[in-house]
Amino acid sequence: MVSQKVKVFDYTPYSLPTEGSAGLTGSWRSKRPIIMVEKCTKCNLCWLYCPEGTIIRVKGKVPEIDLTYCKGCGVCANECPSKAIEMEDEAKWLNR
């Protein structure tokens, strides 16, 4: 799956900065960030801090999280000034 995303030079490996160039990193996640809509002030600090660019700003609305690539590192939850993001066990979601 990854090899379709990774551009391979003809004799030495490199990847271009494209979406998903490091693979489906969402599969690494053990904790899932959940944004609590009622607490979110739409300040977008989570978007700014996310090291993987998996938080998507939506004008005038609560941001969305791209779970295909979110590794569940929890930086967003840690930085959120309103404590509007909770990290839940991924297993709980998988069993639904």
Added chain:
Amino acid sequence: MAEQIEVLTGNAAAAYGVKLSRAQVIAAYPITPQTTLVERIAEFIMKGELKAEYIKVESEHSALAACIGASLGGARAFTATSSQGLLLMQEMLFWAGYGRTPMVMAVVTRAIAPAWNMWSEHTDALAQRDTGWIQIFCHNNQEVLDTIIQAYKISEDKKVMIPVMVCYDGFEISHTSENVVVPEQSDVDSFLPSYENDLIDPDKPKLLWNGVYPEDAFRFKAMLSEAAHRSGNVVNEVQREFESKFGRRYEAIEVYGKPESKIILMAMGSVASTAKATVDTLNREGYSVGLIRVRLFRPFPVSELQKAIEGAEALVILDRSLSFTKGILCTEVTSALYSAKWRPKILEYIVGLGGAVVEHRSIVDTVKHLLPKVPEEPREAVWLKPGGQG
């Protein structure tokens, strides 16, 4: 201005080779016996005779890292080192080799400590034989200059794209002066085209040498191996082209003296120069003996060696390297001859470690001792100690 004959040390000859090749980035850290080489290059740059960026680095590891960046950004890069410095580079050697980075490095061979000493043996360079570099061993100063120029052409060939180590003995070559023909710049320019590489380009950002999954990693290693096979042919092509342009002949396996003899000596580097004199003496005295000089060590020229050794009863290897119990050259040769139709007895002599003198007289005595009746193939190497029969 025609080509000139100068009296040059091996290190100065290498510096001239670098200058004539128009290297653009030099990154090096001084270590005896390499020091006078990088000093001479710095002098060329200071005088404006070589237009290059000289990067003063804090270690050999950084020296090679700088050269990798330069090369992948499209600059012709050069570095040089010896012994402990080469060992400190080792991680970067693999990055450069497996990463397919064209560049040239002079390895002025020197013993590895302990026993700490500054004199030559080949173990430092040969211990790097698995790092993905082409390795060429020179046996005189002219060859050092010529090989640096050839090495860029080999390394930068699109069929190859592999870095090249040009190895020559510390002191015996690096600090000994000989007459050296310095080719004309315009002749070198027409032999060696300018270098291009845009793998690193600020306008096209990319993550170089990223993590890859096992199947891709396997494929890249296989591609290196295929390129290494091709590089053997490219080395031969470049040597032929060099000969037609400059008139000096180099071969991956050089045969000298009387190759039809039952005893053939084998050596690399400055030991081969001594052995050539020995072969001349013995042949003059009526004893028939030949010499095989291994110039190309990586990729090892298996078919050339198998052809050169045909008909000989014994191959006497004068090995200036050590891998625990055997010499590294001997191990390589034994492996290369396993598939040969004709396989001679292999008699291995460990010589010249830590710069111990490889005496003309002791080689003469050894050959004369073997000539009447070549003994059964011994299981162990003989240590040919300086100052007497081994």
